[in-house]
Amino acid sequence: MKIPSGPLAWYFYTSILEARMVELKTASEIAAMRTTGAFVAQVLDDLQARARVGVNLLDLERRAREMIAERGAESCYWDYAPSFGRGPFRNVICLSVNDAVLHGLPHDYALRDGDLLSMDMAVSIDGWVADSARSLIVGTPRAEDQRLIEATERALAAAIDAARPGDRLGDVSAAIGDVAAAYGYPVNTEFGGHGLGRxxxxxxxxxxxxxxxxGLRLRPGLTLALEPWFARGTDKIVHDPDGWTLRSADGSRTAHSEHTIAVTDGAAAILTAAA
Structure with a gap:
């Protein structure tokens, strides 16, 4: 789940952060986040295998709840009530279909052939959080949808590669924007990734x-949720009447990819990688 992050305010804000305390995680704390991340990946793997033509979004929500309860984890979404949503959120996963890209409220909808589904989930285990999202095509894929998903995945990979100690947060953001530009997709600046941990x-x-x-200079121990998302035809979004689901303003399809990472002494560590 994303938080608003306008670019001008962000540059001012991150310059201030240089003089503030951004919590850097220890090796043992990052290991704990990796445990949470492995579970998040497990749930997304399970739901991806179940996301077939005719499957209801509510069935995927119920399965996610079941797995969270069995693991003794805690959903970060349940009862979440930020200023930008009509809270509290009473689900454990965001499920967004086709032109919906963020904060999709699970509802009574049976997946259809060719649907583009984005799944976004964050949980806490033993006090440590991990957050991840992925997009997939149900049934018969469209080439343009595959290209859109590919763009988010490549942007995510580029951002992770740019998250190296001594570099700046702007390097990470620029890596995402460069991939979007190469594919010809506009970039929304209202919602972006974020730090996370406790x-x-x-x-x-x-x-x-x-x-x-x-922006902020990257240091080992910094943990981030990087989550590029693009709409094919616009950088504008609109709210559904449900008060949560965000859609592309022109009805074009959307895709979303996300990993939780930790900055290390070298290449960034992906904490939500699938097994």
Whole structure:
């Protein structure tokens, strides 16, 4: 689940963060987040295998609840009530279909052939959070949808590669924006990635577009949720009447990819990688 992150405010904000305390995690704390991340990946793997033509979104929600309860985990979404949603959120996963991309409220809808489904989930285990999202095609794929998903996945990989110690947060954001530009997709600047660890949303915000050499300097122990998302035809979004689901303003299809990572002494560690 995303938080608002306008670019101008972000540059001002991250310059202030240089002089503030951004919590850096220890090796043991990152290991605990990796345990949570492995579980999040397990749930998404399970739901992806179940997401077939005719399956109801509510069945996927129920399965996610079942797995969370069996693991003794805690959903970060349940009872979440930020200023940008009509809270409290009473589900454990965001399920967004086709032109819906963020904060999709699970509802009575049977998946159809060719649907593009985005799943986004964050949980806490023993006090440590991990957050991940992925998009997939149900049944028969469309080439344009495969390209859209591929763009988010490549943008995520580029952002992870840019998250190296000594570089700046703007380098990470710029890596995402560069991939979007290469594919010809506009980038929304209202919602972006974020820090996380003890809670789902921590400093710093991570926009999906930025300028290299700007923003917070990356240090080992910084943990981030990087989550590029694109709509094929617009960077504008609209709210559903449910008060949560965000859709592309022009009705074009959307895709979303996300991993929780930790900055290390070298390449970033992906904490929500599938087994």
């Amino acid at each position: 809670t789902m949303h921590e400093d710093p915000p991570v926009p999906n577009v930025g300028r290299r050499g700007r």
